Structures are given as C-alpha cells and as structure tokens.
Amino acid sequence: MSNFKLDLFKFDLARAKKCYNKKQLAQKAGLSYDNLMKILSGKISLTATSLGKIAKALEIEPADLLKNEE
Template structure:
C-alpha cells in the first residue's frame, strides 16, 4: 500500500512525534522509518498497521487517495 507522506507527517505532528519516536512506538527500526520517508516505499499491511496504531489513527487515514 502506498502511504501518503504528508498525511503521515500531519499525524506525527499531532502526536508531537519525530521519526525516532515513531520508530520506538511502532516497534519498527529507524531504518524502516527512514526508508518510508526517503523512497516512498510500498508498505506491507502489517507495517502500515503498526504505524497507524502508534499514531492512534486508522490505517486508511494514511493511504494515498
């Protein structure tokens, strides 16, 4: 699934998270979070779910329209 980086950044800002915080709370590596921002990689559903859970949003709120 393609994640909308702007939506992700807005969700992070609402929680006052930086990339390291997101990695910590989603239990993903810093490298994975960095790769998402740099390469706009297609995410596995499990990865999207972990990020959404850490940000207290529904996964569909982070997906590109």
C-alpha cells in the same frame, strides 16, 4: 490492495498531532528507524503490517495514512 502508497503529508500531520519525531514514532511502532526511513523514501514497500503498526502508534486508522487513489 497489495501496494500501499503512504501519503507523506497525512503522515507528517498525524505525527505532528502526536508530537513525535521520526525516531520516537519508529520506537512506538516497533519498527527500526532505518526501516521507517526506507519506507518514507520509497526504498522499501510499505507492508500491511508496517502500515498497521504506524497507524496504531499514531492512534488513527491505517486508511487515514494512504494516498487517495482515484
């Protein structure tokens, strides 16, 4: 799977559970705020590395942030 699709609902839910705003999450994940916002808006593709960083910051599995493709 090379084209990851972030599930924004799952992302927001996981972020809310940690009480992180987007700037805090970007900092904890080691991403720039601008890049996080571009990922969320779909302007840049979500890479495996970025997915892993976001999931680690949220203390969840990367698969828990992806849309279920059926």
